[in-house]
Amino acid sequence: MIERSKCGGCGVCQALCSLKRAGEVRPGESAIRVERYAGADGLNVVYCQHCADPVCVTACLKGVVDRGADGAVTRREEGCFACGACEVMCPFGAPVYDSVRDVYVTCDLCGGDPLCVKVCPTGALAYLEEAEISRRFREGHARERFGGNR
């Protein structure tokens, strides 16, 4: 998950994710992307949410996208013919075209030890259990609505 208030859009997650995946720094093809809009004022961090009911799984024409027992959405490169259906259907626009391997890719959580979390300089990124994410979200919402620490 990402705590958006802590993210300054430095882009280190993006640069190093692409390096790990592609062997060179190619931020536009990273599985996590800091998207700037309206000039310098706005930013959005795009990455796979590993949805409970992922639309990319049903959208994939070749059936190479799947959701494992651990909740992580995974994809096999073999068979992907880069039709882009997953990207079109994903509500977050998370899948990205990898021009070197000619396939679409998304965050694979680095096998359970995400690099982006390790290198984020502000601690905005965290890798947590679903229940903990839900708890933090509810707490944050309550704080925003009612004030105070809880």
Place this chain on the structure above:
Amino acid sequence: MRDVSKCLFVDLNTESAETLSLGGEENGFPRSGWGFLPPLFLCLLEKGRPFVSVSAGKVTGTGAPGSAGMTWCGASGGVFAAAAAEGRFGAYLRHSGFEHLCVTGKAAKKAALLIRDGEVSVVPLRKRREEDFLRELRSFTADGERVIVTEADGALSEDGDFPLGDAFFAGLFREKNLSAVVVSGHGGIPVADPERFLRLCAEFRGDCPAGETTARPARYLSPGGERNLGAGRLLSFADSREELEKTALSLLGLAWENYDFIDDKLRKALALYNAVTGANCRETELTESARKAARQGRELLGKGR
């Protein structure tokens, strides 16, 4: 060690651009960043041609902590100056296929230099109000895929918000009728040993304090939580240990000089440089390279007077 970097040389008088490949072997000394350019600067100075240049280092934009460094150099009216700065501009210059940009001449009317994935054009600007002007520049490329450096009110800024260079460099832009440089690129920045590089990044990140940001988009690839992008800091090219360290960091593209929490900077910087280039340079070689660059820098300062 063979090291080559590409310089985009733009002449605004003729609106022409050419690419120069710079490189060479030098007793294993690491050559990076503006270290390639002093002969070109000297030639321009001797011909009395004012210029402004920006150089990224071999580590610029790689994602290492503080790898947002770039160096501005310029000369006009008999004055030469160089300054280390940080921002996204250097990284995007590399994504567009170049490590250096050198601009000479003067555009006939207010213009912007547009660099898109290696293609260069000089675009006349029609808008007068700053807001409209920025909107026009943004229309040239897609959001989130470019950096715009503008000259306004005697200062250079990146994406309209962040300081990038001091009044001298802004003056050079104005003198050339160059209102902005827009850089957009999708190319990769090569890293020779990604595994070693990622390990070093994670290790060095541990040295840096985490903190919340105050503005967005804040620092680019920079460690430390409290600062935004820093404006240019003039390089004196003095021969002291501290100044040599600054020169060495500016050659590699690391904006570390203000980060006191990073100890043993040269050793760490060299480890990153070696991982990025696949070289096996030693600290003495980096120091010697910085000493040579500083000597050339002093010579340029002297010529400029």
